Amino acid sequence: MKNSPRLSTLNNAGTMLLRILFAAVAAFPIVFMLVSSLKPDTQIFGDMSSAAAFLPVGNISFDNYAAVFDRVPAARFLINSIGISAVTVVLGIFINSLCAFALSRMEVRGKRVVFTVILATLIVPFQTLALPLVWWVNQLPYFELSGFSLEISKGWLDTYQVQIIPFIANAFSIYLYHQYFESIPKELDEAARIDGAGWFKIYRQVVMPLAGPATATVAILTFLPAWNSYLWPLMVVQSEELRPVMIGIQYFFQLNVSWGEVMAYASLITVPVVVLFIAFQKSFINSIASSGVKG
Amino acid sequence: MTTSPLPTRPRPAVATAPAPLPSAPRHRRAGFLREQISGWGMIAPAAVLLLLFVFLPAILGFGLAFTNARLISPRPVEFVGTDNFARLFADPTFWRALLNVTYFAVVVVPVQSALALAMALLINKKFRGVNFFRTVYFLPVVTSMVVVSLLWLFMYRKDGLINELLSTFSFGLIQGADWLNDPATAMPAIIALSIWQAAGFHMIIWLAGLQSISGELYEAAQLDGASPWHQFRYVTWPGLKHTRSLVLVTITIQALGLFDQVSVMTQGGPLDSTTTIIYEAVRSGFKQQETSYASAISLVFFVLVLLISAVQRYLTREKD
Numbered sequence: 001m002k003n004s005p006r007l008s009t010l011n012n013a014g015t016m017l018l019r020i021l022f023a024a025v026a027a028f029p030i031v032f033m034l035v036s037s038l039k040p041d042t043q044i045f046g047d048m049s050s051a052a053a054f055l056p057v058g059n060i061s062f063d064n065y066a067a068v069f070d071r072v073p074a075a076r077f078l079i080n081s082i083g084i085s086a087v088t089v090v091l092g093i094f095i096n097s098l099c100a101f102a103l104s105r106m107e108v109r110g111k112r113v114v115f116t117v118i119l120a121t122l123i124v125p126f127q128t129l130a131l132p133l134v135w136w137v138n139q140l141p142y143f144e145l146s147g148f149s150l151e152i153s154k155g156w157l158d159t160y161q162v163q164i165i166p167f168i169a170n171a172f173s174i175y176l177y178h179q180y181f182e183s184i185p186k187e188l189d190e191a192a193r194i195d196g197a198g199w200f201k202i203y204r205q206v207v208m209p210l211a212g213p214a215t216a217t218v219a220i221l222t223f224l225p226a227w228n229s230y231l232w233p234l235m236v237v238q239s240e241e242l243r244p245v246m247i248g249i250q251y252f253f254q255l256n257v258s259w260g261e262v263m264a265y266a267s268l269i270t271v272p273v274v275v276l277f278i279a280f281q282k283s284f285i286n287s288i289a290s291s292g293v294k295g
Numbered sequence: 296m297t298t299s300p301l302p303t304r305p306r307p308a309v310a311t312a313p314a315p316l317p318s319a320p321r322h323r324r325a326g327f328l329r330e331q332i333s334g335w336g337m338i339a340p341a342a343v344l345l346l347l348f349v350f351l352p353a354i355l356g357f358g359l360a361f362t363n364a365r366l367i368s369p370r371p372v373e374f375v376g377t378d379n380f381a382r383l384f385a386d387p388t389f390w391r392a393l394l395n396v397t398y399f400a401v402v403v404v405p406v407q408s409a410l411a412l413a414m415a416l417l418i419n420k421k422f423r424g425v426n427f428f429r430t431v432y433f434l435p436v437v438t439s440m441v442v443v444s445l446l447w448l449f450m451y452r453k454d455g456l457i458n459e460l461l462s463t464f465s466f467g468l469i470q471g472a473d474w475l476n477d478p479a480t481a482m483p484a485i486i487a488l489s490i491w492q493a494a495g496f497h498m499i500i501w502l503a504g505l506q507s508i509s510g511e512l513y514e515a516a517q518l519d520g521a522s523p524w525h526q527f528r529y530v531t532w533p534g535l536k537h538t539r540s541l542v543l544v545t546i547t548i549q550a551l552g553l554f555d556q557v558s559v560m561t562q563g564g565p566l567d568s569t570t571t572i573i574y575e576a577v578r579s580g581f582k583q584q585e586t587s588y589a590s591a592i593s594l595v596f597f598v599l600v601l602l603i604s605a606v607q608r609y610l611t612r613e614k615d
Contacts, residue, residue, distance in 0.1 A: 015417065018413075018417060019417050019418070019428050022413075022414055022417065022428075022432065023428055023431045023432065025491070026431050026432050026434060026435055026491070026495065027431050027434060029435075029443075029446050029447065029450060029491070030434055030435070030438065030446075032446075032450070032456060033442075033446050045454065048454070048455070048456055048459045049459045049462075049463065053456060053459070095340045095341045095344070096341055098337045098338075098340065098341070099337060099338050099340070099341035099342065101337060102333075102334040102335075102337035102338045103338065106330055106333075106334040106337075107327075107330055107334075108330065108331060108334030108335060108338065109331060111334070111338070114338060114342060118341075118342070118345060121345060121349045121350065121353075123600075123601070123604060124349065124353050124597065125548060125552060125596075125597070125600055127552045127554065127573045127576070127593070127596060128353070128356065128593045128594075128596055128597040128600070129348075129349065129352045129353060129356065129593075130576075130577075130593070131356065131576050131577070131580035131581070131586060131589035131590055131592075131593050132352045132353070132355045132356030132359055132586070132590050132593065133348065133352040133356075134366065134580065134581065134586070135355070135359065135364060135366055135586040135590075136351065136352045136355055138366065138367070165344070165348070166344075166347075166348035167348075168344055169340070169341040169342075169343075169344030169345045169348070169349075171345060171349070174341060198333070199329075199330065199333045199334070199337070200333065200337075203337070224437075227439070228439035228440065228441065230439075230440075230441045230555055230558070231554055231555065231558075231573075231577070234558070234577075234581075235577065235580075235581045246439060246441045246442075249441060249442075249445055249559070259449055262445060262449065263446075263449070266442045266445050266446055269439070269442060270437075270438050270439070270442050273437050273438070273439070274434065274437055274438075277430075277433070277434075277437045278430065281426075281430065284433070284437070285429070285433070285499055288436070288496060288499040288500070289499050289500060289502070289503040
């Protein structure tokens with residue numbers, strides 16, 4: 001009943017052709033973006049009707065990139081986004097793993113209830129919270145130390161903290177760490193306790209060093225939305241010097257759009273993520289696969 | 296009080312203070328207390344933040360929907376009953392938004408999950424270059440939706456790349472549309488780029504499902520002479536039961552939350568043909584500062600999401 005060798009070769013060739021077709025569809029806009037970022041506008045439109053649209057040929061330069069830094073405070077936006085994502089990721093890893101550690105490995109009274117309540121928050125999508133949250137952060141007190149006096153004003157709008165603090169604690173990160181911690185033998189904790197280690201020391205020196213894959217997953221799942229965030233900063237940040245990269249695109253829709261510059265800016269804020277993805281491909285794939293269970 | 300079923304309840308508390316229970320040595324008890332204190336100390340930071348930025352806003356959103364709260368207003372917040380909902384349900388733009396996201400979801404859910412499954416099947420088996428294909432299929436996912444929208448905004452121009460490609464591959468037969476400026480084509484255009492961006496994400500989830508199916512099942516099927524289609528129909532498809540409902544629900548909820556593409560590309564236009572629930576919530580809550588009205592919209596969105604999750608729970612439970 002086996003297929004004849006010729007038929008199966010044909011089959012394999014067909015499958016490979018399909019693979020290449022899908023790859024072409026997935027890649028062509030990105031290649032087009034990268035290549036166009038190197039060309040002047042007249043050439044982008046001139047090349048559009050031929051394969052040259054996807055090839056770095058003709059008048060190639062980094063002029064568009066230089067122009068982007070002239071037109072837009074692009075460096076500032078990049079620094080803001082790097083800072084905001086880094087702080088959110090680092091604090092997120094610390095606070096969520098600490099919480100999951102206590103919930104998973106310690107005999108804390110009432111931890112079941114706490115864990116259930118934390119998991120229940122997963123059902124609320126961020127879009128539901130966003131608008132009430134804008135109103136809410138505008139009611140929160142804002143402490144500022146100026147000289148020797150502590151000044152208290154109302155409202156977190158237009159700050160760095162409003163882009164970071166609401167996104168540090170994450171129920172899904174706690175869930176992921178909890179799952180992972182459950183798989184680490186509890187005898188390790190007991191051995192460390194007999195040696196006189198405190199709970200925090202067990203967390204830091206016994207459990208966390210073994211939780212690398214969970215940390216990688218949480219880091220990626222925190223970093224991507226932080227870097228890509230658009231809806232939230234659109235509403236809560238007005239000052240130019242506080243804006244993240246995704247809001248920077250608004251600067252290009254004034255008079256006389258230069259598409260070469262738009263493509264340069266788009267490449268500029270995409271390439272770092274692509275490089276990270278290629279470097280940590282396995283962790284990226286694993287984190288997406290695990291994010292599927294969120295449902 | 297005397298008939299209380301637990302009349303002796305306070306007594307152990309008094310007794311434990313001077314002398315610990317004989318069954319629990321002193322160091323154990325001290326350890327127990329320390330464990331409670333450090334445990335709660337470790338839980339507290341995350342718990343407090345979740346309380347402040349998820350729980351409270353969720354409850355607030357529910358409450359604000361029944362008030363007249365504005366983002367910045369000198370007047371105190373007043374309870375107005377169901378006024379916001381009455382206004383919402385009488386607003387043709389809201390119904391248009393609901394219709395638009397339904398249209399979006401009805402196309403995106405089956406097409407995106409099918410394409411994602413096809414991609415997963417194409418790279419499920421090991422072959423030379425499998426990593427290359429997986430990387431390429433996944434590239435759109437690591438590109439942010441905002442960048443993707445910007446890029447496709449350029450490609451969808453009347454003199455843009457999409458129309459050039461259409462004309463080249465049809466040998467000049469197809470004259471492309473002015474995609475985003477025509478009410479008839481704007482939503483299909485947004486649908487196409489959304490599928491392009493997100494299919495790789497669900498490919499990974501399908502792949503995880505595919506890899507959980509035991510290879511022995513395929514070997515047994517091959518021994519019985521099952522064709523590739525029969526293997527898919529009787530081994531793969533049943534094996535993906537859980538993954539299937541998972542993919543369907545995540546795509547549906549993401550589809551209902553459509554926002555970034557619309558905000559960057561069309562601002563809801565032309566003629567409200569691409570406006571969405573979340574876009575309307577942002578328009579009223581942020582641009583017009585009507586927090587209460589936006590909260591009402593958000594609440595309706597939440598109820599929709601809950602309904603879909605409930606349907607999924609029901610469907611998967613029934614089959615178990």
